[in-house]
Amino acid sequence: MARNTLKVLHLILTTIFISILFVECKREAPKLIDDDSGRQLKQVSECQFGKTIRELGSSWFADLGPPFGVMYCIKCECVPVPKKKRIVARVQCRNIKNECPPANCDDPILLPGKCCKTCPGENNTEMIQDQDPTPFNIEEEERNMKHFAALLTGKTSHFLRREDTTVSSMHNPNNLIATGRFNFQKKNLYYSFYVSANKQMGRPTTIQFVNDVGTILEEHNLTTSTNGPLSVYEKSTGKICGVWRRIPKDYKRLLRDGRLHVVLLWRSTLLDTKQVELALGGKIDKYKALSSELFSSLLEANQPTIMNGSGGTAIISTTTGAASSIHLTFVFNGIFMPDDQIDISVNIRIENPERKEIILEEVQKVHKPQTDINTLEFSSPISIQNLRSLSRGKLLLTIESKKYPNLKLQGQIVTRTSCEMFQTLVTPPSYESKTKTSGLAWMYLNTDGSLIYNIQTDQLDLSENPELRLIDDNGKNKILEDLTKSLNHNQAVGTIDKLAPRVLESLYSGDLAVNIATPNETTLVKGRFISRPVADARDSAEPILLKRRDIHSPANFMGLAWLAVDNDCNLHYDISLNGYFSDNQIFQIYLEEKPIDVLGAPTTRKLLEEFTGFSMEGFNFDMSKSDILKLESSVCYLEIYSKDKKELLLRGKLKSTKVPNHCHPVYDDNNIPSVVSLGDGTISISPQSKCYHSKKFYDEAEQWRSSEDQCSMCSCQSGQAICEAIKCPAVTCKADEKLILRDGECCKVCVAESSEHNLTSKGCKLGDQFHLAGSSWHPYLPPNGFDTCTTCTCDIFSLNVRCSRMACPKLSCPEKLAYRPDKKACCKVCPVGKPSHHSIKTTPDNPNVLRDEGTKTDIVKTPEEILSQGGCRAVNYLYENGQEWHPILASHGEQKCIKCRCKDGKVSCDRKRCSRSCNNSNALTNATRRKQNSTDSDCCPNCRRHRRHQGTRRSHRDRNDDKLTKTTNSNRS
Numbered sequence: 001m002a003r004n005t006l007k008v009l010h011l012i013l014t015t016i017f018i019s020i021l022f023v024e025c026k027r028e029a030p031k032l033i034d035d036d037s038g039r040q041l042k043q044v045s046e047c048q049f050g051k052t053i054r055e056l057g058s059s060w061f062a063d064l065g066p067p068f069g070v071m072y073c074i075k076c077e078c079v080p081v082p083k084k085k086r087i088v089a090r091v092q093c094r095n096i097k098n099e100c101p102p103a104n105c106d107d108p109i110l111l112p113g114k115c116c117k118t119c120p121g122e123n124n125t126e127m128i129q130d131q132d133p134t135p136f137n138i139e140e141e142e143r144n145m146k147h148f149a150a151l152l153t154g155k156t157s158h159f160l161r162r163e164d165t166t167v168s169s170m171h172n173p174n175n176l177i178a179t180g181r182f183n184f185q186k187k188n189l190y191y192s193f194y195v196s197a198n199k200q201m202g203r204p205t206t207i208q209f210v211n212d213v214g215t216i217l218e219e220h221n222l223t224t225s226t227n228g229p230l231s232v233y234e235k236s237t238g239k240i241c242g243v244w245r246r247i248p249k250d251y252k253r254l255l256r257d258g259r260l261h262v263v264l265l266w267r268s269t270l271l272d273t274k275q276v277e278l279a280l281g282g283k284i285d286k287y288k289a290l291s292s293e294l295f296s297s298l299l300e301a302n303q304p305t306i307m308n309g310s311g312g313t314a315i316i317s318t319t320t321g322a323a324s325s326i327h328l329t330f331v332f333n334g335i336f337m338p339d340d341q342i343d344i345s346v347n348i349r350i351e352n353p354e355r356k357e358i359i360l361e362e363v364q365k366v367h368k369p370q371t372d373i374n375t376l377e378f379s380s381p382i383s384i385q386n387l388r389s390l391s392r393g394k395l396l397l398t399i400e401s402k403k404y405p406n407l408k409l410q411g412q413i414v415t416r417t418s419c420e421m422f423q424t425l426v427t428p429p430s431y432e433s434k435t436k437t438s439g440l441a442w443m444y445l446n447t448d449g450s451l452i453y454n455i456q457t458d459q460l461d462l463s464e465n466p467e468l469r470l471i472d473d474n475g476k477n478k479i480l481e482d483l484t485k486s487l488n489h490n491q492a493v494g495t496i497d498k499l500a501p502r503v504l505e506s507l508y509s510g511d512l513a514v515n516i517a518t519p520n521e522t523t524l525v526k527g528r529f530i531s532r533p534v535a536d537a538r539d540s541a542e543p544i545l546l547k548r549r550d551i552h553s554p555a556n557f558m559g560l561a562w563l564a565v566d567n568d569c570n571l572h573y574d575i576s577l578n579g580y581f582s583d584n585q586i587f588q589i590y591l592e593e594k595p596i597d598v599l600g601a602p603t604t605r606k607l608l609e610e611f612t613g614f615s616m617e618g619f620n621f622d623m624s625k626s627d628i629l630k631l632e633s634s635v636c637y638l639e640i641y642s643k644d645k646k647e648l649l650l651r652g653k654l655k656s657t658k659v660p661n662h663c664h665p666v667y668d669d670n671n672i673p674s675v676v677s678l679g680d681g682t683i684s685i686s687p688q689s690k691c692y693h694s695k696k697f698y699d700e701a702e703q704w705r706s707s708e709d710q711c712s713m714c715s716c717q718s719g720q721a722i723c724e725a726i727k728c729p730a731v732t733c734k735a736d737e738k739l740i741l742r743d744g745e746c747c748k749v750c751v752a753e754s755s756e757h758n759l760t761s762k763g764c765k766l767g768d769q770f771h772l773a774g775s776s777w778h779p780y781l782p783p784n785g786f787d788t789c790t791t792c793t794c795d796i797f798s799l800n801v802r803c804s805r806m807a808c809p810k811l812s813c814p815e816k817l818a819y820r821p822d823k824k825a826c827c828k829v830c831p832v833g834k835p836s837h838h839s840i841k842t843t844p845d846n847p848n849v850l851r852d853e854g855t856k857t858d859i860v861k862t863p864e865e866i867l868s869q870g871g872c873r874a875v876n877y878l879y880e881n882g883q884e885w886h887p888i889l890a891s892h893g894e895q896k897c898i899k900c901r902c903k904d905g906k907v908s909c910d911r912k913r914c915s916r917s918c919n920n921s922n923a924l925t926n927a928t929r930r931k932q933n934s935t936d937s938d939c940c941p942n943c944r945r946h947r948r949h950q951g952t953r954r955s956h957r958d959r960n961d962d963k964l965t966k967t968t969n970s971n972r973s
Contacts, residue, residue, distance in 0.1 A: 045218045045248055047078035047089045051622050054078040056089050056248035073097040073115040080250075086216040145256050147290035148182035151331045152264060152282040154309025156372045159214050159261060160281045174198055175304035177311030178264055178280055179331075181290070181417040183533055186617075189247055189255070190533035192419040193240040193264065194298045196311075201278060206265040209244065209251075210281070217251055217260075218244055221567065231539045233419065237447055241419035243535035260284045289329040289377065292317040294508055295390065296417040297397045299332060299409035310334020312409045313417075314397055316390075320501055324384055326350075326360070330376040330399055335407040336369040344369050345402035346376070350395050350413070352386075359386045359395060363402065387501040393449040415445040419534040422507060423543065423560065424527030425578045426457065426514060431554035437461075437525050439490075440545050440560050441514045444534075445507075451499050453483070455492040455514060457525075458545060464518045468492055472506045473513035473528050480506065483514075536572035537617065540564040540657070546575075546640060546650035554579055559650045561638050569628055569663035570621040577614050577640070577650075586643040587611055589618070593627075597635040600697035602690050610643060625665040631657035691716035693723075703782055705769070711746035715782030722782070729776050729791045742772060749774050764794035764801045773799060789826035819881075821868045822905070831869075872902035881905075897939035914940030 047054040054060065055078065062074035076093040100116035108117035154172050178195040195204065209218040220242055234241055247255070254260040266278040295316035301307035312332025319325050328348070336344060343365050350360040360380055376399075382390075389395055393414050400408030426439035439457035446452060460466060470481040480503045486494040496503075506512040513528040532538060546559030557579035564572050575589065589608040594601040606627075609618045630636065631654065640650040690697040694707040698716045706712040706723055714723040728747035733739050737750040751774065763772040771777060774796040778786045792803040808827035811818050818828040863878050870881030879885065879902040887909065888894050900909040 043218065043245070044086070044088050045244075045251065046246055047091045049076065049078075049091055053246070054091070055246060056080060057250065062093055070113075072113060082215075085214065086219075145184050145252075145286070147286065147293075148184070148255070148284045149287050149290055149313070149315065149331065150180040150182070150262050150282040150284045151311065151313050151333075151373065152178040152180065152262070152280040153311040153333060154280070155333045156283065157263075157279065157281040158372065159210070159212060160263060160279050172278055172280075172308065173304075174201070175301055175308050175310070176201060176278065176280065177298065177300060178204075178282075179296070179298050179313035179417060180262060180282070180284075181293075181296075182284055183418065184255070185533070187246055187252075188617075189244040190419070190535055191240075191242055191244065191262070192417050192533075194238070194296065194414075194417050195240065195264070196298060196300050201266055203240065204264040205267045207240075207242065208263040208265065210261050210263055211254060212259045212261065217254075220244070231534075232541050233421070233444060233534050233539060236452070237419075237444070239417065239419050241534045241539065243533070255284060258283065258285050283373070287315060287329060287331070287375075289315040289317060289327065292327075293416045293418075294318055294504060295413050295415060297411040297413045299330075299397065299399060299411040301334060302408050302410055303406065307334045307407060310409065312399065312411075314411070314413075316413060318382070318387055318390065318501065318505070320384065320387065320505060324382055324387055325379055326382045326387075326390070327379045328377070328397075330374075332374055332376070332399060332409055333370070333372055335399065335401045335404070335409060336366075336374075337401075337404065337407075340369055340401075340403070342368055347398075347400050347402050347405075348376075348378075349398045349400075351398070352389055352394055353396055354394060359389070384501070388498075391449050391499050391501050391504050392497075393447065414447045415449060420444070420531045421534050421538055422512075422529040422531055423576070424514065424529045425558055425560050425576065426455070426516065426525045426527040427556035427558060427578050428525055429523050429556075431556050431579070433555045435524060435555060437516070438545065438547065438555075438558050439516075439525065439527075440543060441527055441529070442543060443529065445504075446495075449499055451496040451503070451507075453492070453494060453496070454542065455483070455487075456545065457490045457516070458547065460490050460516070462487075462490075464520075466524065467517045469515050469517070470503065471513050471515045472502070472511050473526075474506070474509075474511040477515070480512070532574075536566060536619070537562040537564045537574035542655060544638065544652040544654055546577075546638065546652040549648045549651055553649070557649070559640060559652070561652060563631070563638070563654060563657055565628060565631065565657060565659050565663060567660055568621075569625065569660070570619055571608075571623055571628065571631070572617075572619045573608065573638075574617045575611075575615060575640070585612060587649075588641040588643050590639040590641060592637040592639055593630050593634050595634050596692070598692075598695050598697060600690065600699075601635075601692075602697060605639075625663055628659055628663050629665060632659045691719060691721040693721035701782070703768070703780060710744075713780045713786075715780075717783050724780075724785050726780075727778050727786045727788055729778055729788075731776060742775075745772060745775055747775065747777060749776065762799060764799050766792065766801050771801075779803065819869065822870065829869075867905070870902075870904045872905055872907045874900065874902075874907050879907075912939045
């Protein structure tokens with residue numbers, strides 16, 4: 001019976017799961033996570049299944065999470081689906097239980113992690129989850145396909161002749177061209193572009209990767225704003241940077257075979273974002289010279305009208321030494337005529353326009369020129385002085401037809417097109433070093449050849465006169481640049497305008513290092529720069545330093561981290577570690593957040609990822625928008641834990657992370673978070689969280705003495721700090737005692753004059769509060785505050801706390817007539833005047849004159865007596881506690897449809913409730929109608945009123961009554 005129940009349950013779950021997948025697969029990607037806590041990635045060449053990213057072509061078993069776990073009979077695949085000239089990844093799942101082969105035994109068994117039953121002892125050859133059918137060596141793959149380039153002109157865009165991006169010469173009247181560089185690393189393709197300047201067109205809005213027939217494989221929207229790109233690096237260099245992560249194996253094959261193309265799109269931002277104004281495309285191809293490229297050039301046509309669709313790019317490298325030389329590789333088109341078919345001569349010239357000096361001039365031949373792409377490569381000697389001009393962006397490169405000199409391409413020689421940042425950790429040279437100094441540095445090259453550097457140190461003693469220098473760390477430690485003058489308060493920020501060629505060569509070869517020395521040590525700390533492509537996390541303002549938490553750890557154990565939020569509201573992070581670890585050590589990355597960095601602040605900690613090795617790049621796309629915003633508004637720390645040892649290794653405080661405006665959470669009237677103001681900003685705090693007061697957080701129900709006012713007690717109540725001034729008990733001193741106020745106390749105490757100079761600092765402790773010997777106080781009992789009916793004392797001799805409650809006098813009036821003047825009154829009192837058990841009402845002439853209905857005599861009370869006994873003040877009248885009345889409106893007289901009452905000092909008014917029996921008027925007798933109409937005619941709708949007026953139109957009197965009710969309630973005492 002139990003087995004049949006389990007089968008039925010399994011069948012139901014399978015049916016529900018497949019139905020969910022059927023609905024979800026119609027969308028762009030399956031979404032098994034909460035709408036508020038996660039967002040789908042925009043990458044179309046991979047699948048998102050729950051919180052896992054799956055590669056195109058991969059397969060797996062569906063994991064429903066606890067309590068169901070992995071469904072081994074549900075096989076899912078990420079498959080390519082054609083859709084309107086595109087290839088989109090989709091998740092397809094099916095039940096494979098019916099595909100199980102029959103068992104050849106009477107009693108087959110189901111093994112753990114299997115879907116099909118097998119006979120005991122048989123081998124089950126079911127699919128292994130996430131098995132890669134074509135394993136490959138990543139290192140060998142990266143070595144064989146590392147650097148690529150592309151030229152994008154009108155003549156290279158012939159493959160784009162399709163419905164959505166038809167290219168012709170009319171689309172590009174200004175002959176816009178572009179060149180790109182591509183770097184393949186760890187299954188990711190980093191891309192960089194230079195685009196010819198055109199203020200009217202601006203920057204492209206979209207990047208597409210397509211195959212050789214124009215089918216879109218991947219599309220990225222570029223992040224831009226009204227002032228240009230959001231990236232600091234892109235604003236400074238004018239480049240376009242990004243990355244295509246986790247390229248599927250089939251697409252890598254297209255890249256390796258030269259069948260992958262890239263397209264830049266300019267879309268209209270005024271009418272329709274899908275309307276393409278301009279499209280430029282080109283083939284991504286391998287070039288040997290890219291591995292040693294130092295400079296680049298974008299070659300534009302000097303006559304855009306005649307040479308429309310023409311352009312080129314140059315890959316330039318240099319060598320210094322006894323025989324300095326320059327190596328150039330040209331990829332170009334457009335300077336040949338239709339009759340130029342074989343061995344066409346071109347003239348190549350490098351000149352300095354400022355000095356009007358020709359640096360180099362060569363004539364080369366192009367064999368069999370092509371319409372779209374031509375390649376030309378040669379080397380030539382060059383002087384050191386000209387190399388210096390080359391590194392400073394002052395030289396102009398020209399390639400022109402020897403036969404038709406008016407057909408020429410020209411461009412400035414600038415730093416290489418690749419988007420790259422050079423970074424390093426500044427660490428002690430030995431793990432045995434005793435110094436506490438550490439730091440990090442990063443730099444990048446601008447298009448004019450200038451070097452922008454930023455060096456940050458930690459615990460550097462400036463009194464030792466440290467020297468900061470850039471050196472060639474290739475064994476000789478040769479000093480290349482002295483940056484000591486820019487060192488200020490543990491930071492050196494600046495620009496090297498006139499960069500020497502040897503600095504550039506050392507930087508690109510990986511031999512450039514930053515060295516900090518003192519008069520006693522030639523190397524206090526040092527770090528060698530390495531090149532890292534700019535994308536995602538590194539596309540931010542600056543990195544953070546991860547410092548060791550254990551002072552006994554090796555001195556060179558530290559880390560560097562970049563964090564950024566992309567345009568799709570996903571968090572990206574890039575971490576590099578330095579130190580000695582075991583190869584299989586597992587690290588955990590945690591993100592710690594708190595609203596303000598003070599003692600006791602509520603802290604949340606989120607596990608981002610686990611990794612092994614010295615570096616990692618990751619992302620998190622399941623953070624809610626409210627958590628994303630905390631990166632910008634709260635205090636956040638990045639922490640590195642050792643999973644095996646379960647200890648904190650490194651920790652660093654994040655700078656404020658820029659979050660795009662559309663990633664901010666949208667609040668409505670029902671989910672606005674409570675906010676605590678800090679003067680210069682606000683901090684969102686949950687109503688059930690701690691209280692923030694006096695630069696410290698306190699737990700719920702906790703009480704403390706205010707640091708801002710020592711004579712105030714505070715308590716945390718429902719997330720709000722409530723403070724109240726200390727109330728001192730009445731003290732009567734003896735004849736030989738003196739009333740004094742001692743230091744640290746808020747209430748005076750009686751002290752014998754003979755012992756005034758012998759006061760002790762000893763005292764009593766009640767809860768968390770300390771009281772000096774001999775002092776008296778009222779206990780503080782939140783949420784009611786001070787209990788003034790109880791007085792506690794600290795015995796001056798025994799130092800014991802004794803609390804006694806006030807003794808109330810005996811009353812002569814009956815117990816049922818006694819009452820408390822207010823809620824905090826310690827004792828009950830008798831009513832003023834002659835006791836009576838009859839009700840007391842106000843006289844019609846004067847509401848402040850009370851009449852005892854039993855004796856028919858007036859009782860006159862003062863306003864203070866009425867209010868002290870729970871009375872109320874409403875408009876210009878005083879009313880007794882418990883008294884009811886109809887309010888009087890000057891222009892309308894007494895309002896009998898509204899009744900007000902006084903209860904413990906508070907006034908409440910309500911409108912008379914009408915009977916709903918009019919809806920069933922046929923069931924009422926005539927007598928009932930007459931009785932109802934006689935009593936409710938002034939306050940309630942007439943039952944004989946036409947039905948269409950019921951519930952749709954209210955009388956003028958009803959609106960006045962409601963208005964009066966609101967007005968009366970707003971004047972409550």
